[in-house]
Amino acid sequence: MVRRKTEAVHDDIYWMGKALREAKKASDRGEVPIGAVIVKDGVVMGRGYNLREGKRDPSAHAEMIAIRQAAKRLDQWRLTGAVLYVTLEPCLMCMGAIILARFDRVVFGCYDPKGGAAGSLYDLSGDKRLNHKVELTPRVREEECAAILSGFFTDLRTRKKMAREMAKRNI
Ligand SMILES: [Zn+2]
Numbered sequence: 001m002v003r004r005k006t007e008a009v010h011d012d013i014y015w016m017g018k019a020l021r022e023a024k025k026a027s028d029r030g031e032v033p034i035g036a037v038i039v040k041d042g043v044v045m046g047r048g049y050n051l052r053e054g055k056r057d058p059s060a061h062a063e064m065i066a067i068r069q070a071a072k073r074l075d076q077w078r079l080t081g082a083v084l085y086v087t088l089e090p091c092l093m094c095m096g097a098i099i100l101a102r103f104d105r106v107v108f109g110c111y112d113p114k115g116g117a118a119g120s121l122y123d124l125s126g127d128k129r130l131n132h133k134v135e136l137t138p139r140v141r142e143e144e145c146a147a148i149l150s151g152f153f154t155d156l157r158t159r160k161k162m163a164r165e166m167a168k169r170n171i
Contacts, residue, residue, distance in 0.1 A: 008140045012085070012107050015039050016141045019085040019109070022049040022062060023148050029054060033087070033148045036062035038070040040082040046070030062086060063094040067101055078102050087145040089116035089138070095124040098134055105135040109145025 015037060022035025026049035038046040048065025052058060063086050071077050079101040087109040090098060095117040098106055106118065106125070113120050118136055125134045 005136050005138065006105070008107065008137050011042075012137060012140045015083070015085045016087070016107065016109060016145070018044065018047070019062075019087050020141065020144055020148065022047055023087045023145070026050045026062070027148065027152050033152050034062045036066040036084060036086040038066050038079070038082050038084050040070075040074070040079070045073050045079075045082060059093060061091065061094050063090055064097060067097055071101065080104065083107060085140075087141075088112050088149065089118050089120055091115045092117040092122065092124070095122075099124060099130055099132050102132055103134050105137060107137040107140050109140055110142045110149070111138065 018037045019035045022037060023033040024035070026035060027033035029051075031050045031053050034050040036046075036048050037044050046066035046069035048062045048069065050062050051060040051065065054060075063084060066084065067079070070079055070082060077100075080103075082101075082103055083105045084098060084103050085107045086094075089108050089110065089112040090106065091112070092115075108118065111120050115121065117124050119125075119138065124130065125136045
């Protein structure tokens with residue numbers, strides 16, 4: 001496998017801020033905070049945040065929602081020339097969709113050692129057997145992207161602990 005990794009450019013920092021804003025919307029709804037935006041020629045074509053719980057849909061990942069929106073807006077399935085920004089390394093499903101949509105580049109915040117398909121568990125970005133290669137730019141605003149996730153899970157554990165305590169005391 002050939003890894004195609006590029007350094008972040010100034011704009012990447014800016015657009016990742018928009019993806020982080022999407023992630024925040026997910027956490028406001030009690031969803032795991034992951035956000036994505038798709039940019040083509042300096043314009044946002046799609047945006048999305050994780051809605052797996054609310055939609056009861058295993059495919060309602062931030063990237064999938066943003067990809068569907070961008071394809072609709074551009075009125076084509078081929079998203080060549082577009083860049084996808086996502087706060088967490090994409091999973092197998094999303095990397096599959098990214099390759100099928102012919103994205104030029106994917107920029108992500110933090111790695112996902114448990115499910116990432118852009119370098120952690122798998123790296124679909126440069127698999128020679130596939131007919132499309134996508135460039136990767138990892139670790140853009142990595143700390144913020146990781147912090148929003150760890151903050152969410154800490155709050156969740158605290159809430160669960162409180163619920164257990166209350167149940168114990170029959171409150
Ligand atoms: Zn995914």
